[in-house]
Amino acid sequence: MEHVAGVEEFPRFETSKMGVWIFLFSEILLFGGLFATYAVFRALHFQEFNHDHQELNVTLGAINTVVLLWSSFHVALAVAAIQRGKDRALKLHLAMTILLGCVFLVNKGIEYSAKFSHGIYPWTSNFFSIYFVITGLHGLHVLCGVVALSIILYMAFQGRFSSTNYTRVEGTALYWHLVDIIWIYVFPLLYLVA
Amino acid sequence: MGHSGSGHSLQAYWIYVAVFVALVAFTVLTVVVAGIDLGGVNLPAALMIATLKASLVGLFFMHLRFEGRWIWGFAAFSIFLLFPLIAITLTDALHKFAW
Numbered sequence: 029m030e031h032v033a034g035v036e037e038f039p040r041f042e043t044s045k046m047g048v049w050i051f052l053f054s055e056i057l058l059f060g061g062l063f064a065t066y067a068v069f070r071a072l073h074f075q076e077f078n079h080d081h082q083e084l085n086v087t088l089g090a091i092n093t094v095v096l097l098w099s100s101f102h103v104a105l106a107v108a109a110i111q112r113g114k115d116r117a118l119k120l121h122l123a124m125t126i127l128l129g130c131v132f133l134v135n136k137g138i139e140y141s142a143k144f145s146h147g148i149y150p151w152t153s154n155f156f157s158i159y160f161v162i163t164g165l166h167g168l169h170v171l172c173g174v175v176a177l178s179i180i181l182y183m184a185f186q187g188r189f190s191s192t193n194y195t196r197v198e199g200t201a202l203y204w205h206l207v208d209i210i211w212i213y214v215f216p217l218l219y220l221v222a
Numbered sequence: 223m224g225h226s227g228s229g230h231s232l233q234a235y236w237i238y239v240a241v242f243v244a245l246v247a248f249t250v251l252t253v254v255v256a257g258i259d260l261g262g263v264n265l266p267a268a269l270m271i272a273t274l275k276a277s278l279v280g281l282f283f284m285h286l287r288f289e290g291r292w293i294w295g296f297a298a299f300s301i302f303l304l305f306p307l308i309a310i311t312l313t314d315a316l317h318k319f320a321w
Contacts, residue, residue, distance in 0.1 A: 090253055205284045
């Protein structure tokens with residue numbers, strides 16, 4: 029049968045990468061649901077959104093945006109390094125990515141505690157409920173990414189990767205980039221134009 | 223487990239650097255644009271810049287520009303689903319609660 033022959037031509041590494049992409053698309057739709065909620069809340073409570081979003085620290089949000097973009101840059105370089113068989117550069121860039129991921133989480137923690145100390149909680153208003161849900165779920169993704177990248181770094185120290193074997197590095201990097209892309213939308217929608 | 227050594231997705235280092243610089247520049251731009259009151263244009267402007275940044279990450283950092291039709295097909299499908307998800311939810315909610 030024709031389509032079976034097509035499957036055989038499909039290389040194995042491609043299928044594992046495609047698996048990661050399918051997972052990423054399910055993540056897009058997960059956050060898509062939250063963005064839909066955001067759109068509805070914003071449309072129904074426009075005045076409240078306009079007022080409440082001014083409580084957010086744009087400087088800290090912008091710094092975190094750059095931190096996450098910077099980490100994405102390093103994880104891209106980690107993949108580029110191992111594609112060229114450069115093991116030491118792989119570890120260095122992975123370590124930088126993990127460090128920047130932790131910086132992001134610390135900043136997020138500072139932001140949250142500032143909100144709590146001002147008496148702002150998820151149940152304070154519609155805006156802050158969607159703010160805490162989106163940034164909280166995103167933060168959880170960053171945390172999972174940091175853990176996954178640490179496992180990859182550990183495996184790199186065991187010498188498990190080479191220029192012909194780096195599917196796991198690539199898959200984890202793709203996940204990290206997606207977490208970055210989600211933040212690219214979260215930052216303007218919550219901090220800037222709410 | 224192995225990746226083919228075809229080298230089809232080897233991308234020069236300067237491209238990664240250029241993309242990162244562009245991403246930071248767009249971040250500055252989006253903050254500046256948001257500071258100017260453009261009325262109804264602020265939101266589409268912010269979304270456009272964000273989409274531009276997301277495309278840069280996708281094409282160059284995630285190597286989408288080297289991917290074949292399978293992965294592009296999945297990407298197109300999820301984005302195709304995303305728009306009605308948000309648009310229909312929004313129109314439905316507005317219909318019920320606002321009018």
